[in-house]
Amino acid sequence: MAMQTWCISPADLSKAAAKSPPKLGGRANFAGHAGAGEEMGDEMTGFFVTYLRRELGRRMRQGVFVALGLALGVGLVVTVAAASAGVTKAQSGVLSGLYGVGTDITVNGPLWITTHQYCTRSGCEAGPNCTPRGCHGKPELGLQTKIQTPYFDTVSASTVAAVGRLHDVTAATGVLTFVYGLKHAQSGNFTVDGVGTRHSAVGPLSADRVVSGHDFTAADSDAGVALVDSVYAAISNLRVGSVITIGQVRFTVIGIVAGPAGTSPVEVYIPVARAQALGAGLANQVNLIYVATASAADVSAVQGEISRLLPGDTVNTDGSLFSRTWPAPSGVASVVTGSLADTTKLANDLGRWVSVLALLAAFAVACLLTMAAVGRRSAEFGTLKALGWRMRRITVQVLGESLITGILGAAAGVGVGFAGAAIIAAVAPTLSATDATAIGSMQQVAQNGSAAPVASGPVWVPMSPSISAGVIVLAVILAMAGALLAGAFGSWRAARLRPADALRRVE
Amino acid sequence: MTVPTTPTDASTVTSPGLAKVMYQLSGVRRFFNKNGEVVRALDGVNLTIDEGEFLAVQGPTGEGKSTLMLMLGGLDRPTEGQVSFKGRNLGALREHELAPLRAKEFGFVFQTFNLIPTLTAYENVEAALEPFGLHAAERKRRVTAVLAELGLGDRGRHLPSELSGGQQQRVAIARALVKNPTVLLADEPTGNLDEDTRDEIVGLLEGLWREHGLTLVIVTHDSSIARRAQRISLIRGGRLSAKPQAPA
Numbered sequence: 001m002a003m004q005t006w007c008i009s010p011a012d013l014s015k016a017a018a019k020s021p022p023k024l025g026g027r028a029n030f031a032g033h034a035g036a037g038e039e040m041g042d043e044m045t046g047f048f049v050t051y052l053r054r055e056l057g058r059r060m061r062q063g064v065f066v067a068l069g070l071a072l073g074v075g076l077v078v079t080v081a082a083a084s085a086g087v088t089k090a091q092s093g094v095l096s097g098l099y100g101v102g103t104d105i106t107v108n109g110p111l112w113i114t115t116h117q118y119c120t121r122s123g124c125e126a127g128p129n130c131t132p133r134g135c136h137g138k139p140e141l142g143l144q145t146k147i148q149t150p151y152f153d154t155v156s157a158s159t160v161a162a163v164g165r166l167h168d169v170t171a172a173t174g175v176l177t178f179v180y181g182l183k184h185a186q187s188g189n190f191t192v193d194g195v196g197t198r199h200s201a202v203g204p205l206s207a208d209r210v211v212s213g214h215d216f217t218a219a220d221s222d223a224g225v226a227l228v229d230s231v232y233a234a235i236s237n238l239r240v241g242s243v244i245t246i247g248q249v250r251f252t253v254i255g256i257v258a259g260p261a262g263t264s265p266v267e268v269y270i271p272v273a274r275a276q277a278l279g280a281g282l283a284n285q286v287n288l289i290y291v292a293t294a295s296a297a298d299v300s301a302v303q304g305e306i307s308r309l310l311p312g313d314t315v316n317t318d319g320s321l322f323s324r325t326w327p328a329p330s331g332v333a334s335v336v337t338g339s340l341a342d343t344t345k346l347a348n349d350l351g352r353w354v355s356v357l358a359l360l361a362a363f364a365v366a367c368l369l370t371m372a373a374v375g376r377r378s379a380e381f382g383t384l385k386a387l388g389w390r391m392r393r394i395t396v397q398v399l400g401e402s403l404i405t406g407i408l409g410a411a412a413g414v415g416v417g418f419a420g421a422a423i424i425a426a427v428a429p430t431l432s433a434t435d436a437t438a439i440g441s442m443q444q445v446a447q448n449g450s451a452a453p454v455a456s457g458p459v460w461v462p463m464s465p466s467i468s469a470g471v472i473v474l475a476v477i478l479a480m481a482g483a484l485l486a487g488a489f490g491s492w493r494a495a496r497l498r499p500a501d502a503l504r505r506v507e
Numbered sequence: 508m509t510v511p512t513t514p515t516d517a518s519t520v521t522s523p524g525l526a527k528v529m530y531q532l533s534g535v536r537r538f539f540n541k542n543g544e545v546v547r548a549l550d551g552v553n554l555t556i557d558e559g560e561f562l563a564v565q566g567p568t569g570e571g572k573s574t575l576m577l578m579l580g581g582l583d584r585p586t587e588g589q590v591s592f593k594g595r596n597l598g599a600l601r602e603h604e605l606a607p608l609r610a611k612e613f614g615f616v617f618q619t620f621n622l623i624p625t626l627t628a629y630e631n632v633e634a635a636l637e638p639f640g641l642h643a644a645e646r647k648r649r650v651t652a653v654l655a656e657l658g659l660g661d662r663g664r665h666l667p668s669e670l671s672g673g674q675q676q677r678v679a680i681a682r683a684l685v686k687n688p689t690v691l692l693a694d695e696p697t698g699n700l701d702e703d704t705r706d707e708i709v710g711l712l713e714g715l716w717r718e719h720g721l722t723l724v725i726v727t728h729d730s731s732i733a734r735r736a737q738r739i740s741l742i743r744g745g746r747l748s749a750k751p752q753a754p755a
Contacts, residue, residue, distance in 0.1 A: 383617070500577045
């Protein structure tokens, strides 16, 4: 027989050694065999894949079981995360409905309207000292008798800039807010906000969405254009292109906006420059400042800073009267009641722990099954060692198999998560929240002159779980981590197997 | 004649030839603790095996034959004594030093074949080339050649479960030979085979030994197999003794 045909020549082995420098000391004793221990060259990845595929196929039932275990754990995490996100989203919806979003602090001057006194062109209607600061030198919005004084004393726009420069303040914007209409009228009046025309994350329009037409643009800063609240537009039969008149100035409606559910929106928004032009002495003046802080923890500090900067003004952070918007998160947390808070807590606490336990269980099952499988394969590993496979190479094989199982588990886990989220969306009750301290619209206040809080009804928001890309990535990472952990345990067990012991088990 | 370094005693078996020494075992003991009792699998073995020699180690089951085979293959370490292979003490080598030795020098043939059940015959043989990092084409050439030479050219795609016992053992022999080892260690290679197949496999091993110049060590309880070796060592109670030489 010509047996030499399959033999590895010294030249072949030297070539292999050249690709993988030998590490073995005293290699000269094994001339022509150098490189024998350097496994897993690029050429061998084919065998790695073949072996991997065959083993996974052979142990498909166990692999599927492990993958499903991981999928269940990971799917639960995804479901809980989705539910939590849904609750958070619902919470945001409720909160923005109750308070608006984005703004942590509002600043306004002393209240004028509480005494039903307002300035006209001729001066203070009720006398020279009709406001806490007196009318003298203050804006007179009496160009038209229909224009009532702003609710609050005004400040210069430079004050807004000063507030914006405070430490931990991320955004500040000034608004000139007032009511247009006959004084003491019970109907026909509407609130007007003069706002900046650049989009801002803070301010009265930050939570609104344009349902028709378009938003302000920078080019509208001094244009006769207006945005109208959708409810008011419906009542007043206004649409995009309609014209409304404020103080004999015509404003073309360019957009219809809708605020979050439960809000008491301003009816009309116009560019702040145009609002300031409506009254004498209002140039560059605003009477309400919206402030956003870097974080909820900064609110108190910023509040103090603003109070020091504007000692005579009111700094609102807690949903108190006339902070029309948007109290601080600390205030929000204290006034949100109802099922929303409970559900949030339930989802965040119970869900988190259930997820952790499920994950631990899944990981434990995966580890135990993998270790048991390695135990059953001890003879196989012993044989591979007898063939000259290094432990590292066997470990790579075991980890590879676990990794594939993890990938399958991740894919299935995401599927389970989506299914769980869908089930929750189908069966979850609508969430409600009630703000006991909420107030009615400023118009009501303006008209009533009442400082008493006006209770607002509960806000109902359906909970719709959502799965973000981040959650999917997390699911994949968790499944991989679980699989690799199982693979690591399996490899550890395989590494501890002495070839002789492994082979003796079948001899 | 190669003389062991330790004093000769009843457990000392030396090679009768003048060839280069391949193995030299000196005072090898291997004890196990089993259920609180010390099992003396090997108890002071001295053995010399020359390069190219065909040695049979004969003895009843449970007398230490397989343990001795594992020692020779660097798969187990002695409790005491020294197993020297080509002048290197296998017991002193670390695992990462032993792995290349096993890959290159030793070909194993087991009683239970120890084929990987999920791999085809071809892939089982190919697994032995894994540590060498050879190109796929070269692997294919070698595996195909060795399978053809062992009469398994048409069985490459078969799983072990689809092969007869004799064919499985042929695959195991192909796996041992494909890397061109210097030593072929066969542990009861016919223990799971019928009589006809037994003769076929032993004949095959003997032929390979003759044509390749391999050092062949067979452990067996079967004296008919042992008789085909150049030299027979008897093992009993973990101790070796020489048996009158049978003709090669």
